[in-house]
Amino acid sequence: MKIADPLLAILQRHVGDFAAAPILNVSRERVGWTTGALARERVGTFLRFVELGLKVYVDDLTQRARCVAELETLLRGERAPAPAEAVAAVELSIASEDEVLDARMRARRMLAALGFSGVDEVKALTVVSELTRNILKYAGRGTLKLSAARDGSGCVVGVLIVATDSGPGIANLEEIMSGRYRSKTGMGRGLLGTKAIVDEFSITSEPGKGTRVSVLKRFGVRR
Amino acid sequence: MPADFARATERVPVIWLQRKLVVAIQVSLTDALVDRLKVDVGGEIARRNPVGLAIDLSGADLLDSYLTQALRDLALMAQLMGVRTVISGLSPAMAITLVEMGLELSAVATALDLDHALVMLDPGDGSSSPRLSAPGEVVL
Numbered sequence: 001m002k003i004a005d006p007l008l009a010i011l012q013r014h015v016g017d018f019a020a021a022p023i024l025n026v027s028r029e030r031v032g033w034t035t036g037a038l039a040r041e042r043v044g045t046f047l048r049f050v051e052l053g054l055k056v057y058v059d060d061l062t063q064r065a066r067c068v069a070e071l072e073t074l075l076r077g078e079r080a081p082a083p084a085e086a087v088a089a090v091e092l093s094i095a096s097e098d099e100v101l102d103a104r105m106r107a108r109r110m111l112a113a114l115g116f117s118g119v120d121e122v123k124a125l126t127v128v129s130e131l132t133r134n135i136l137k138y139a140g141r142g143t144l145k146l147s148a149a150r151d152g153s154g155c156v157v158g159v160l161i162v163a164t165d166s167g168p169g170i171a172n173l174e175e176i177m178s179g180r181y182r183s184k185t186g187m188g189r190g191l192l193g194t195k196a197i198v199d200e201f202s203i204t205s206e207p208g209k210g211t212r213v214s215v216l217k218r219f220g221v222r223r
Numbered sequence: 224m225p226a227d228f229a230r231a232t233e234r235v236p237v238i239w240l241q242r243k244l245v246v247a248i249q250v251s252l253t254d255a256l257v258d259r260l261k262v263d264v265g266g267e268i269a270r271r272n273p274v275g276l277a278i279d280l281s282g283a284d285l286l287d288s289y290l291t292q293a294l295r296d297l298a299l300m301a302q303l304m305g306v307r308t309v310i311s312g313l314s315p316a317m318a319i320t321l322v323e324m325g326l327e328l329s330a331v332a333t334a335l336d337l338d339h340a341l342v343m344l345d346p347g348d349g350s351s352s353p354r355l356s357a358p359g360e361v362v363l
Contacts, residue, residue: 052250055282097253104251108284122285122316126324129287133254190288193324 006074011050014067015057023053043075044102051105061121065112068105087113087156089147094163095140100132103144107161110146114156120219123197124159130190131163131213139167139210149216158199158218166210173205235260237267243275243344244268244306247337249282257293264297268304275344276301279337281312291326298331309333311340 011020027049028034031042038046047068054064087110092103107128111121128144135142142165149158175181176188177195191213195201200216235256238245244267246260264276278294280286286294298308311334313321321327334340 055249097255101251101253104284119316119319122314122320123323125285126287126320129285129290133287133289189292189324189326193288193326196325197320197323 007071010067010070010074014063015054019053019057023050023057027053038075040076043072044105045098046075047072048101048105061108062112062117065109069109069113087148089145092144092146094132094135094142094144097136100129100136103132104128107146111159114148114159114219116159116219118220120217124161124217127161127194127198127215127217130194131161131215134190134211134213135163135165135167138170139165141165142167142210149218158216160214160216162212162214164210164212169207169209169211170205171207173203177203234263237263239267239271239273241341242273243277243341244271244273245277245279245337245341247279247282251284252286252290254289254293257290257297261293261297261300265300265304268301268306273306274346276306276308277337277340277344278308278310279312279340280310280317281314281336283312283317286313286317286321286326288324288326291321291328295328295331298328307332307344309340309343311335311337 005024008020008024011024014020015023027046030049031038031046033042033046050071051064051068054067058064058067090106090110092106093099094103104125107125108121111124116124128146132144135144142163145160145162145164147160148156149160151157170176172181176191179188179192181188191203194213194215198215198217201214203211203213205211233250233256235246235248235250237260238247244264246264250256267273268276276298278297294310298310301308309332310328313333332343334343
């Protein structure tokens with residue numbers, strides 16, 4: 001195991017020999033991975049446990065994301081991550097709290113790869129959290145799409161987050177977005193809060209058909 | 224399934240320290256996790272009769288509308304049971320995000336870090352200091 005485990009080698013490079021083995025072993029145990037290859041649908045859960053372990057040893061969010069990205073590349077049998085791949089658009093199914101956590105983790109990694117940091121990163125993550133909750137709570141299932149937002153010359157300027165569901169829709173959308181209406185469940189607060197921390201926000205909803213929320217979050221100019 | 228089992232039994236630990244309850248959140252909070260925490264803290268308050276409740280968010284990655292409201296509810300619930308609450312460890316980025324979203328924890332006392340939170344919750348009569356046993360005395 002010392003020589004043969006490429007996962008361990010990646011972890012050792014990021015957290016050192018001392019912490020690498022415990023993180024790997026605990027994550028394997030929690031996900032129930034004893035022998036053979038890890039089932040594809042378990043990869044996300046496994047990586048989340050690894051990330052929890054990494055959090056103890058690595059303060060730098062970007063480095064944590066990079067480590068997890070390397071592990072994921074290996075586990076999913078893809079080739080080494082090119083920058084273009086790290087920022088490739090993803091479409092995630094949201095139908096359980098587990099998938100909400102997965103979406104947050106994927107978003108965190110993508111944001112780091114795109115160049116987000118600090119307040120902008122927390123804001124974008126918060127948006128992901130709000131929109132995925134709305135899907136789960138009001139529609140039961142839906143999808144979240146994350147992609148790089150580019151300017152006319154192709155430079156990455158931010159992230160596009162699109163949440164779509166085929167749920168019951170929002171009957172009093174106008175009232176909610178005007179701030180006059182406060183639901184018991186906090187739907188108004190979540191959507192208005194989301195609108196306040198992004199650069200572009202649009203929502204369409206048809207009762208009985210579903211809801212689509214699309215936002216653009218730019219990141220500040222980095223020194 | 225082990226992973227689902229781990230998720231279903233996952234909870235934020237509530238620690239009993241110097242007659243206070245300490246909740247240190249070191250994970251990405253979910254709705255289910257924070258709902259479970261409310262129940263756990265309520266039970267611990269009834270069982271322990273603490274002088275205060277400290278909730279430290281230094282390890283949390285984000286607070287959105289639902290989570291903020293849940294934490295505020297938790298603090299109000301503790302207050303109704305006669306226990307003061309201090310929330311600590313909000314990062315600057317999280318604080319700015321909350322303010323801009325119009326979400327507030329205004330009814331709740333806050334502190335920069337857990338250390339300050341514990342000092343704020345001290346009743347000042349020495350009752351929360353660790354008790355040292357005299358020879359032959361058994362301290363429970």
